Every structure is written in C-alpha cells, then in structure tokens.
Amino acid sequence: MAKRNSLKEDACPVARSMEAIGDCWSMLIIRDAMLGKKRFGEFQKSLGVAKNILTMRLRALLDDGLLKLEPGADGSAYQEYVLTDKGRAVFPIMVALRQWAEDYAFKPGEETNIMVDRETGRRIRKLELHADDGRLLDLGDVTLKPATA
Amino acid sequence: MAKRNSLKEDACPVARSMEAIGDCWSMLIIRDAMLGKKRFGEFQKSLGVAKNILTMRLRALLDDGLLKLEPGADGSAYQEYVLTDKGRAVFPIMVALRQWAEDYAFKPGEETNIMVDRETGRRIRKLELHADDGRLLDLGDVTLKPATA
DNA sequence: CCGTATCCATTCCGATACTG
DNA sequence: CAGTATCGGAATGGATACGG
Numbered sequence: 001m002a003k004r005n006s007l008k009e010d011a012c013p014v015a016r017s018m019e020a021i022g023d024c025w026s027m028l029i030i031r032d033a034m035l036g037k038k039r040f041g042e043f044q045k046s047l048g049v050a051k052n053i054l055t056m057r058l059r060a061l062l063d064d065g066l067l068k069l070e071p072g073a074d075g076s077a078y079q080e081y082v083l084t085d086k087g088r089a090v091f092p093i094m095v096a097l098r099q100w101a102e103d104y105a106f107k108p109g110e111e112t113n114i115m116v117d118r119e120t121g122r123r124i125r126k127l128e129l130h131a132d133d134g135r136l137l138d139l140g141d142v143t144l145k146p147a148t149a
Numbered sequence: 150m151a152k153r154n155s156l157k158e159d160a161c162p163v164a165r166s167m168e169a170i171g172d173c174w175s176m177l178i179i180r181d182a183m184l185g186k187k188r189f190g191e192f193q194k195s196l197g198v199a200k201n202i203l204t205m206r207l208r209a210l211l212d213d214g215l216l217k218l219e220p221g222a223d224g225s226a227y228q229e230y231v232l233t234d235k236g237r238a239v240f241p242i243m244v245a246l247r248q249w250a251e252d253y254a255f256k257p258g259e260e261t262n263i264m265v266d267r268e269t270g271r272r273i274r275k276l277e278l279h280a281d282d283g284r285l286l287d288l289g290d291v292t293l294k295p296a297t298a
Numbered sequence: 299c300c301g302t303a304t305c306c307a308t309t310c311c312g313a314t315a316c317t318g
Numbered sequence: 319c320a321g322t323a324t325c326g327g328a329a330t331g332g333a334t335a336c337g338g
Contacts, residue, residue, distance in 0.1 A: 125279045148259070
C-alpha cells in the first residue's frame with residue numbers, strides 16, 4: 001500500500017487491521033513470536049529475511065504496540081522481543097489464516113503442520129462465531145451497523 | 150513481498166494465507182464482496198483505488214479461485230464478481246481481523262462500524278476456538294505438529 | 299460502464315559490508 | 319549476536335488517457 005495513512009483512519013476495522021498486520025513479514029514475525037521465538041537472530045533465521053528488513057518490521061511492530069522489548073531473561077546481554085497483550089490478541093487471526101490455508105491452499109500429500117491441542121495432541125475444531133444467544137453464525141447471518149468506538 | 154514463490158511453497162499455512170490474501174486490497178475487495186458488492190464500479194467506488202490496480206487484484210483473486218465471474222443477474226450486460234466457496238471461507242479471517250481492530254485500533258469516540266446479528270441486530274460474540282472435546286482454547290493451549298495434507 | 303495501456307513515483311526488498 | 323548503512327533492482331501503486 002502506498003497511501004498508508006488513508007487506511008489508518010479508515011472507519012472499517014478490517015482496513016485498520018490490514019494496515020497494522022497485513023504486511024506479510026509482520027504476520028510471520030508474530031507467528032514466530034507466538035511459537036516462542038524472542039531474539040533477533042531467531043526471527044532472522046526462521047524467516048530468512050534480510051536483516052535490515054527485519055529491523056524495520058520489528059520496529060514497526062514495537063511502534064504499533066504488538067511487541068515490546070524486555071531484558072534477556074536467561075542472563076543474555078541482549079534484549080528480547082515479546083508479545084504484548086495487543087500482540088497476543090492476534091491469535092484468532094492467525095488461527096483463522098491457518099485454518100483457511102489448511103483447507104484451501106495445500107494439495108493432498110504436501111508437507112505442512114497442523115495446530116493441535118497441547119494437552120491431547122489432537123486436532124482442534126474450526127473457529128466458531130456465535131450470536132449472543134449462542135446461535136452459530138455464518139456469513140449470511142451478520143450485517144454491519146454504524147457505531148462509535 | 151518480492152519472493153512470492155518462496156511463500157507459496159512454504160510449509161506453514163499462515164504463510165500461504167498471507168500470500169493469497171495478505172495483500173491489503175485483496176482483503177478489502179473480499180470484504181466488499183461479502184457485503185454484497187459485485188461490480189467493478191462498486192469496488193472501485195468503495196475502495197477509491199486506481200482502476201488498473203483494481204483490475205490486477207480482481208484478476209489475482211479470480212486466478213486464486215476466491216472470486217468467479219458470473220453473467221449479470223439483473224439483465225446487465227456486464228459480468229459480476231462473486232465469491233466462490235473458497236472466497237466465502239475467508240469469513241472467519243475477516244471476522245478475526247475486525248474483532249481485533251475493534252479492540253485495539255480505535256480510540257474512544259471514533260466512528261466505525263460493528264458486526265451484528267442480522268436477526269436481532271445485537272452484537273456478536275468473539276470468535277471461539279475449541280478443542281475437540283469442547284474446551285475453550287487460547288494461545289498457550291495449542292502447539293504445532295508436522296503433518297501431511 | 300468496464301476495463302486496458304502507458305507513464306512515473308514510491309516503496310520495498312535482498313545482498314552486502316560494516317560497527318559495537 | 320544484534321543491529322546499521324548503503325545500493326540497486328523489482329514490484330507496486332496512482333493518475334490519466336484511451337477503447338469496447
């Protein structure tokens with residue numbers, strides 16, 4: 001996107017999310033952070049991205065409040081990038097992206113990885129959207145309404 | 150992203166999703182399509198994007214199988230862009246993006262719109278992730294496991 | 299109304315070299 | 319190890335003019 005500012009002020013929440021985490025690298029950094037990665041080198045190795053790019057993305061995520069810097073816990077002299085609450089809240093987005101691709105972006109037989117329940121090791125269910133009375137909702141069951149945050 | 154191909158073959162589903170719909174315009178086009186927009190001009194007006202860009206994005210979405218072309222239903226001479234099953238399946242991703250931004254990307258008082266139950270007009274719940282035995286899961290409760298699609 | 303074609307500016311990204 | 323500095327190439331996007 002060129003006109004980033006236009007989206008930062010867009011009234012649609014979807015546009016704002018895309019502005020903050022729609023970038024490919026940002027999302028993958030958050031993915032790695034959710035898997036426990038914390039150090040510059042870990043991200044760099046995992047993503048195979050140029051270091052200057054990684055620096056830029058990490059800084060953007062820090063600025064947006066998705067990551068924060070903490071002193072190295074294991075006595076390391078270096079700081080660590082850890083998720084904030086705002087960053088951890090991206091979890092449902094990641095799950096949604098993952099589940100979609102599992103269904104539509106792999107050919108049978110391709111290598112991949114799946115998300116499982118840590119306790120049982122068994123596959124998890126699809127994300128579910130419920131009305132406040134508990135009814136399961138799909139695309140056709142919802143609409144938008146103007147509001148004030 | 151420059152090296153698109155590297156992601157299209159990445160084993161991580163999240164990377165593949167970002168490859169297909171991580172683009173900002175693509176996501177917003179899908180958003181509009183979910184709101185019922187079908188025609189080139191509708192998208193163009195809603196997004197305010199240059200027409201050549203819109204053409205490119207629409208073609209990419211057609212190629213990826215998220216949209217398909219159908220003859221104009223209302224007798225119009227022009228074709229309409231409608232979501233395929235694969236495109237409609239993006240719904241949870243959109244909801245996740247929306248809910249995240251509603252919580253973290255708006256200052257109090259800002260104008261926005263919210264997703265409501267079409268029947269009752271009332272706000273919907275947060276997306277939920279359940280284990281196959283029904284337990285509600287969060288970030289700490291899941292892991293990845295290698296698999297074959 | 300629905301695009302396509304052209305041109306230009308910007309942004310992004312990768313590789314590399316360098317510093318503390 | 320954790321960055322910063324610089325460079326060049328590629329992709330992207332916006333504006334506009336044009337054609338079916």
